[in-house]
Amino acid sequence: MAVAAFLTDATLCIGCKACEVACKEWNEVPEDGLVLSGFSYDNTKALGASTWRHVMFLEQPEVAGPQMADTKDPFRWVFLSDVCKHCANAGCLESCPTGAIVRTEVASVFVQPDVCNGCGYCVVSCPFGVIDKRPEDGRAFKCTFCYDRQKAGLIPACAKACPTQSIRFGDLEELHQRGKSRVQELRDRGYDDARIYDPQETSVGGIHAFFVILGEPEAYNLPPAPVVPTVHLKSAWSSALISAAVIVVLICVAFAFQTGGTL
Amino acid sequence: MKRFEPFARAKTMKPATQLKATEERLEEIRRSASDVAQRTAPLQPMGGPQNPKQESYYGLPALKAPVWTWEVPLYFFLGGIAGMSACTGFIAQLFHGGSALIRFCLWTGLVGAALCPLLLIADLGRPMRFLNMLRVFKLRSAMSMGAWILVAFSNCVLLAVVCFELQLRGFANPLLVGLLWLAEAAAAVTGLLLAGYTGVLIGATAVPVWSENRTLLPAHFLTSGFGGAAGILELAGFLIPATQILGFAASGIETLIEVMLQVRKRPVDTPLHHGGSGRALLLAGLLEGPAALLLRAFLGSGSKGRCAAAGVFLIGSLLSRYAWIWAGRASARDPGAQLQKKA
Numbered sequence A: 001m002a003v004a005a006f007l008t009d010a011t012l013c014i015g016c017k018a019c020e021v022a023c024k025e026w027n028e029v030p031e032d033g034l035v036l037s038g039f040s041y042d043n044t045k046a047l048g049a050s051t052w053r054h055v056m057f058l059e060q061p062e063v064a065g066p067q068m069a070d071t072k073d074p075f076r077w078v079f080l081s082d083v084c085k086h087c088a089n090a091g092c093l094e095s096c097p098t099g100a101i102v103r104t105e106v107a108s109v110f111v112q113p114d115v116c117n118g119c120g121y122c123v124v125s126c127p128f129g130v131i132d133k134r135p136e137d138g139r140a141f142k143c144t145f146c147y148d149r150q151k152a153g154l155i156p157a158c159a160k161a162c163p164t165q166s167i168r169f170g171d172l173e174e175l176h177q178r179g180k181s182r183v184q185e186l187r188d189r190g191y192d193d194a195r196i197y198d199p200q201e202t203s204v205g206g207i208h209a210f211f212v213i214l215g216e217p218e219a220y221n222l223p224p225a226p227v228v229p230t231v232h233l234k235s236a237w238s239s240a241l242i243s244a245a246v247i248v249v250l251i252c253v254a255f256a257f258q259t260g261g262t263l
Numbered sequence B: 001m002k003r004f005e006p007f008a009r010a011k012t013m014k015p016a017t018q019l020k021a022t023e024e025r026l027e028e029i030r031r032s033a034s035d036v037a038q039r040t041a042p043l044q045p046m047g048g049p050q051n052p053k054q055e056s057y058y059g060l061p062a063l064k065a066p067v068w069t070w071e072v073p074l075y076f077f078l079g080g081i082a083g084m085s086a087c088t089g090f091i092a093q094l095f096h097g098g099s100a101l102i103r104f105c106l107w108t109g110l111v112g113a114a115l116c117p118l119l120l121i122a123d124l125g126r127p128m129r130f131l132n133m134l135r136v137f138k139l140r141s142a143m144s145m146g147a148w149i150l151v152a153f154s155n156c157v158l159l160a161v162v163c164f165e166l167q168l169r170g171f172a173n174p175l176l177v178g179l180l181w182l183a184e185a186a187a188a189v190t191g192l193l194l195a196g197y198t199g200v201l202i203g204a205t206a207v208p209v210w211s212e213n214r215t216l217l218p219a220h221f222l223t224s225g226f227g228g229a230a231g232i233l234e235l236a237g238f239l240i241p242a243t244q245i246l247g248f249a250a251s252g253i254e255t256l257i258e259v260m261l262q263v264r265k266r267p268v269d270t271p272l273h274h275g276g277s278g279r280a281l282l283l284a285g286l287l288e289g290p291a292a293l294l295l296r297a298f299l300g301s302g303s304k305g306r307c308a309a310a311g312v313f314l315i316g317s318l319l320s321r322y323a324w325i326w327a328g329r330a331s332a333r334d335p336g337a338q339l340q341k342k343a
Helices: A018-027 A091-095 A121-125 A147-151 A157-161 A172-188 A229-260 B005-010 B016-036 B071-094 B099-123 B127-134 B142-168 B174-203 B216-235 B241-263 B267-273 B275-299 B303-333 B335-339
Strands: A004-009 A053-061 A075-083 A101-103 A109-111 A167-171 A194-197 A209-214
Touching: A004 A075, A004 A172, A018 A053, A018 A157, A018 B016, A075 A209, A091 A101, A091 A109, A091 A121, A091 A229, A157 A167, A157 B016, A167 A172, A172 A194, A172 A209, A229 B071, A229 B174, A229 B216, A229 B241, B071 B099, B071 B142, B071 B174, B071 B216, B071 B303, B099 B127, B099 B142, B099 B174, B099 B216, B127 B142, B142 B174, B174 B216, B174 B303, B216 B241, B216 B275, B216 B303, B241 B275, B241 B303, B267 B275, B267 B303, B267 B335, B275 B303, B303 B335
Parallel strands: A004 A209
Antiparallel strands: A004 A167, A053 A075, A101 A109, A194 A209
16 A cells, blocks of 8 residues: 655755645635744744644754854754644544544545544544644644545645655655655764654654654654553553442442441 | 545535646745745754754643533533442442432433533534444544443433333333343443543543543542442432441542642642642542541531531532643643653
């Protein structure tokens, strides 16, 4: 099975936000607030129900790098276009009680808007804080991986609009190779903290939208050790069943005393 | 090209005439972006340290906060009482408890079973689609299991009430008695699940303070549930030894839980000790635990003292469900709780 993937490269991103614009326009995503955050040039702040691509602007003080700004306090300016990770083991998909969230034939994670009833359980089940409920609509939304465009043989709108090929769309295996060689290339050029963010060793089991980043993933709000919440089910249910058994015994004892009339 | 049917229903692909225009528009976005933007420096390292330590992205949340409104914690509370009432009623039946008590337990279960779905439906973003909850049976989704548990419980407790009322009115045929026992037993089992699964529901999420307390939560919610059910019985006048014992047991266990929470201070538990959620949880824990326990120990010989203990326990139990949801919101807002987690 062909697995569709995004490789988003922070070292190629110029922070133009064409991906954000293209995504909003193609998917007809509503406006979700025009506010100034004060965080560098980022006024989008986070992914959400109406933000499916989000360009981050990291200012890393005292670090030399590709986007060194010409100021008296030099900093490395790093941009990264964040997106739904389309996890191999997706918390949102596992937790969805209606079956609205499905895995498509290209292994992406898709929310069927005609099925979602807005229960909100996916919102607390995503270890990356991606999917959210759109209050004025009631349903949960996230990146569709431009499933409609893919069905029509087109590449996702963000990848199409990216002027620097920072966002690459293609087969997962091919992009894995490309990501590896890109990191090697960067390291050869002196970027010792270049790395791939793709938590394959965790219960998430890898992501289909992975990243080339500079520095620690925490700086991008990417969890170093994401957990798919279904792994907690066994211990939680065990606790529930053991507690229930103890409580049944307790109630039996209480009523046994009652009939015995000893209290 | 063959269209994927479910998707075609959801959103129609733009017609071909429009498609050309939109593709040109995407090209235009790309051109204008590359015209405006340019690199400020060549892709060359410029010396100096690398790998800076930044704990999070501008301190913004790394997770989305729970979107559940006031209905959900109230449902946790009522579901716990309804489920444990039906369970208590069945066990009372096993030990030849009074008919009035069993009847009251079953009716409490039924009233709860009637209110719970209303609360859950009101919380949905699309309430008219509540039946979509029943289009799949999914063991891996605690929410799906909860929906089925609630449906099963409601039906069992309704059947039990109908059989019980018929029996009271003199319809004493063996089939009816058998059906009553079956319905009561099924309501007791599903009632236990209803009172306990809500702890699993929030325990098996990405919210750190919930998932790190996933074994405590079901135990706490079940204890809160059976103590609440016994409390309702006492307030309704069933001041019998059994409810006294259950009241002592529930507030005793809640005291232990409160002591454990106060002693074990992990960083992930910050929302349980600080801020609004911390204060609410402390108050709830004190009411459910020590306050109810002391009231019962010193004034429990009188009916007023027992009712006060039961009332205090119920208030604490209700407040605790809200406090846990508030704690989840605070935990999701704190990026450190998620980002500093180790594999």
